[in-house]
Amino acid sequence: VWGYLLGPLCRLKPYTLEWLRAYPLREGSRHKQLAAKLGGLLEVLKPSSEAGVDASNLPGSLVALPLFNPLREAEELRSKIKKCLGINVTVVISDSDRLYIHRSSGFALTSRRSALKRSLYLGFLAYIIGRTFRGKFAPFATPLAVVGEQLDSFMLLGLTELADRLRGSGAGRTVFEMAERFEVGLEEVTWRMLSSIKHCPAVLFKPR
Known part of the structure; x- marks a missing residue:
């Protein structure tokens, strides 16, 4: 469906369509089953990173599972930084999955559950709407949890997107x-190969 109908509708790039059309059935079905269990129907119908299950930058057929409670993880991280370094920081946990901000209203449609206040979770429908009507929606990385000083929506989105770009995509945005x-x-990537790639899991911003 994504390789021939929804992909062109969402204006996916030609090489992305080729990858989707070559989607391996055996490995792909296992991936989809896991995504369905974790995220349900609205998540599993996305073309990639379904329910936050990510296979990129991992060897073989391993995948990274989404954080089950990003807010708790952010709180624990902030607490440990305070205890060890004696400084207060705002911790933002984000995902490269895109949410889509309506350019006029500033309201967001999200494919993952987000910490952004003015947003509506629509799963794969947000992906379709945001990409199909790209003139009306702007894509940003998704903030999953925010702990500490509360940032206004545009500051939060700006920092989240900038951090995502600074981190980069490692060995690739997708397994393909x-x-x-x-x-x-697809299943022949090794840890040795991945160790040759620079990986930046965190970004620190300091106000002037």
Whole structure:
């Protein structure tokens, strides 16, 4: 469906459509089953990173599961930084999955549950609407949890998007891109290959 109907509708790039059309059935079905269990129907129907299950930058057929409670993780991290360093920081946990901000109203449609206040969670429907009507919606990385000083929506989105760009995509944004980079099969990427790539899991912003 995504390779032939929804993908072109959402204006996905030609090479992305090729990857979707070559989606491996055996591995893909297992991935979809896991995503359905974790995120339900609205999540599993996304073309990639369904329910936050991410297979990029991992070897073989391993996947990274989403944080089950991002807010609690952010609170614990902030508490440990305060205890060890004696400083107060605002901790933002984000995901490269895009949410879509309506350019006129500033209201967001999200494909993941977000910490953004003025937002509506629609799962894969947010992805379709945001990409199909790109003139009316702007994509941003998704803040999943915020603990500490509360940031206004535009500051939060700006910092989240900037952090996402600074972190980069490591060995690739998708398993297809990663395998292509190393010139191996989808399940043939190794830790040794990945260790050759610079990885930046966190970004620190300091106000002037």
